[in-house]
Amino acid sequence: MLGLADIRDWLKTLNNKADNYYIGKLDNKNDKSIGVYQGKNTISPRITLGGRENSSYEVKAITILIHWNLNARETEEFSYKLYQELLKQNSVVINNHRIKMIKLITNEPIDIGTDEKNVYERVIDLEFYYERNER
Structure with a gap:
């Protein structure tokens, strides 16, 4: 299984650095934070002909929240x-899962306005297509 914490930890390895990375609730809503959440788009289970054991990959829908500054x-x-x-x-491996494709759902980060402290936020919706390790 590819989990939210796995993706959060992978995001930390990229060149664009945030000060804080979270899954679930953003604690204290610190500036320059990235939150990783389960995506809202529904994807049905991937079951191929011959049963689940013949499915070679899974899809993980993710929303990245960028909670930045004023x-x-x-x-x-x-x-x-x-x-x-x-x-x-390309050639991404996360938690021993080879990522076949990262599909970005929109053509740019989506502005979702500000929070209650007027900190600007944007989201990136994406899907990770990854090889199943368990069969």
């Missing part, structure tokens, strides 16, 4: 750089 431009720029870095990924 500057809309800086938030947009960081989010775009992260998006571009995700686009360029």
